Amino acid sequence: MNRGVDxxxxxxxxxxxxxxxxxxxxxxxxxxFASSRKVVTYGSSMGGYGAALxxxxxxxxxxxxxxxxxxxxxxxxxxxxxxEDVRMIExxxxxxxxxxxxxxxxxxxxxxxxxxxxxxxLFRGCSNLTFVPCPFSGHATSSLVNRIYSLKxxxxxxxxxxxxxxxxxxxxxxxxxxxxxxxxxxxYVQSVNRxxxxxxxxxxxxxxxxxxxxxAKALRTLFSFxxxxxRKDLAAGWAEAASRLSPATAGDCFIAAKLATHAKLYDKxxxxxxxxxxxxxxxxxxxxxxxxxx
Numbered sequence: 001m002n003r004g005v006d007x008x009x010x011x012x013x014x015x016x017x018x019x020x021x022x023x024x025x026x027x028x029x030x031x032x033f034a035s036s037r038k039v040v041t042y043g044s045s046m047g048g049y050g051a052a053l054x055x056x057x058x059x060x061x062x063x064x065x066x067x068x069x070x071x072x073x074x075x076x077x078x079x080x081x082x083x084e085d086v087r088m089i090e091x092x093x094x095x096x097x098x099x100x101x102x103x104x105x106x107x108x109x110x111x112x113x114x115x116x117x118x119x120x121x122l123f124r125g126c127s128n129l130t131f132v133p134c135p136f137s138g139h140a141t142s143s144l145v146n147r148i149y150s151l152k153x154x155x156x157x158x159x160x161x162x163x164x165x166x167x168x169x170x171x172x173x174x175x176x177x178x179x180x181x182x183x184x185x186x187x188y189v190q191s192v193n194r195x196x197x198x199x200x201x202x203x204x205x206x207x208x209x210x211x212x213x214x215x216a217k218a219l220r221t222l223f224s225f226x227x228x229x230x231r232k233d234l235a236a237g238w239a240e241a242a243s244r245l246s247p248a249t250a251g252d253c254f255i256a257a258k259l260a261t262h263a264k265l266y267d268k269x270x271x272x273x274x275x276x277x278x279x280x281x282x283x284x285x286x287x288x289x290x291x292x293x294x
Contacts, residue, residue: 061105
């Protein structure tokens with residue numbers, strides 16, 4: 001992160017939401033790290049869960065973006081994401097989030113992404129987190145925050161105690177609507193679902209203006225929505241648009257390649273996956289997907 005800030009990274013080998021015997025040692029190392037430093041935890045999605053968990057365990061503020069509170073089917077029977085990963089977790093220890101005390105800091109989420117909003121609501125009443133809505137960011141809240149505000153700036157300001165929600169909201173208002181493709185994509189989806197024709201028309205026009213500039217996550221949102229409502233021709237168009245991308249991150253390469261595969265553009269999918277491996281040569285998900293297309 002530079003600026004003389006030390007970092008400690010806890011990176012799971014797989015998606016186990018830190019439900020691992022190794023976490024006792026990870027917590028010991030984190031506690032030692034924090035004993036001589038001012039600390040803030042940070043993470044997105046599963047990492048957001050980890051940030052909130054470490055916040056509660058260490059008594060330090062978190063920057064948690066689109067986190068989960070639990071994946072225990074008895075507590076969140078409505079959570080349908082990451083089912084294959086969850087099956088690998090023998091017992092999800094939901095109580096770990098509050099056993100040592102409440103998490104504090106900031107929780108960023110999209111109130112219009114139903115499952116993220118439900119997960120966020122579970123933190124209410126058992127944490128000291130301040131909730132920061134990021135409408136129409138989808139699950140990729142971290143991507144939106146980085147584009148409109150900078151994740152580095154956010155983490156440093158929380159670390160220094162100078163973060164202002166009002167300044168963040170102003171940045172969101174000033175730049176989000178015109179510049180953020182995910183905002184426009186999710187606004188389009190919500191306007192259709194809520195039968196708001198004027199907003200739908202605006203979003204459709206903006207999507208046309210952004211043709212060629214839509215990123216992998218926005219295209220996935222549009223593809224999935226049109227597929228769900230049976231408009232396969234429109235879904236195919238978004239998948240084909242993804243096949244023309246040259247994403248800058250391994251994660252976006254994976255998304256774009258999956259969409260290209262849906263469009264049966266297998267050569268394009270392989271090309272995108274190879275590009276992703278040039279960015280992240282050890283990425284197991286990219287390797288596995290490429291092998292499946294061999």
